[in-house]
Amino acid sequence: MAIEGVDPRRIGRELEGAAVTVDPGLPAPVRAGVEELVRRPLGPGTGPRVHVGPALPELGPGERLLWMHSTNAGVDALLAASAGWPPGTLLTRTVGRMGERIGQYVLAWVLAELQQIPAFLEQQTSRTWNRLPTELADGTLAVVLGTGGIGAGIAAALRPCGVRTVGAARTARPVPGFDEVVALGAPDGSCAPDGSGAPSAELVAALGAARWVVGALPLTPATEGLLGSGFFGAPAGATFLNVGRGATVRTEALGRALEEGRVAHAVLDVLPEEPAGPGAPAWELPRTTLTAHSAGPTTAADVLADFRAAWLALGAGRLPGLAVRAARGY
Incomplete structure (x- = not known):
């Protein structure tokens, strides 16, 4: 082009x-x-x-x-x-090789959660011996917001483990490496009450079924603050990882979704303002891990x-x- x-x-x-x-x-x-x-x-x-x-x-x-x-x-x-x-x-x-690096970063967090790695580390600290249930990745669904080089790298890393990937892009179209790609936003350009973008009906359905939601969006005038109440109102207990740009996410909307259980866990490699000082709002989010912009050096x-x-x-x-x-x- x-x-x-x-x-x-x-x-x-x-x-x-x-x-x-x-x-x-x-x-x-x-x-x-x-x-x-x-x-x-x-x-x-x-x-x-x-x-x-x-x-x-x-x-x-x-x-x-x-x-x-x-x-x-x-x-x-x-x-x-x-x-x-x-x-x-x-x-x-x-x-x-950023797509490859970030893909492996996402895969590491997916497998760590399925294999209960955080819980086993806590048990190690307390010297507690309990068998914990683990899961296979095969058959789970990941929604990847953004289908460029980074999004494609994420899909490529997850596919060998049997994770189905639905990408979200400006327009719905076939993209190599994804099982399906749906439109990111509503066709009428409507917004959620907080001013953020409204997801398409197809994306709402995918978010509701997803075990993993991964933000891999660039920061543009169209994506700044896009992931707000409209997007975080759709998942039903998914884990959210953001490896794109921090300013695409409205932190307060993510916080409400975590408090209400629509997002079970969050892993944030990027924030709207970096580096995050001790008083940054993201440190207060429940069940959230920050990884200091290290996913794709x-x-x-x-x-x-x-x-x-x-x-x-x-x-x-x-x-x-x-x-x-x-x-x-x-």
Whole structure:
């Protein structure tokens, strides 16, 4: 799919003469790998510029940003800070093996719950010997909110254990790796009383049958605060895990669902405001574990692999697979 105002063939032609910079805060292997790939000394210049980093660079006189490769998967903060993405400038992002990592993170929590790992750890502390009932994952249902690279990684990790996966996306359509994909929101755009989005009828049915609900949504104007009373009113005792963006969840609505038993447990890897101080509301949620944004760390190898793939695609006149559509926010 094309991006308005971005011509990959033009960008590819300009790469040869572009200055290339890497954020000084990045690990040395990233700088060395980028320099080896582009085959020129790194540093600012005049004319077109390519930048690798988490934030927009400061441009010198005569410079214009040709392409920025973000070292993060989420680019919401970057787009917000730019006050309107520069027209004609390409933005790509780093995903690397994040889908695989986050998929295994979700699988670990699913199996830990089924095998009563938290309860056995408590028994170990109290030196209590009780046999606890355990369950198989086979036949359970996971609803994954978001069917991009991270959502697909989650579905791929759960499938070998027999977990059925229903994805939720902007539109209902077949997506490889999912048993079914339903529409995320109600077609009329209606909202719940707290202003959050209303799930589609198909998603309400899936949430009601789910053992696991996993948030894997990017943060965009359409998803900010989306998961509120409308969504958390639908589950019937599911465990909720959020590995997407913290600001997609309304913490107070999740708290009510936990108190009322509609959500049995919650595992939150991301929060609306990070890091969470001692007074953060999420610490007060019942039956909830916070894991400090650790589900999908980005490595130097991830940054280099995705930058290399984008560089080669542009050199061939193609739009990179990880190009960001600024109007969508991902």
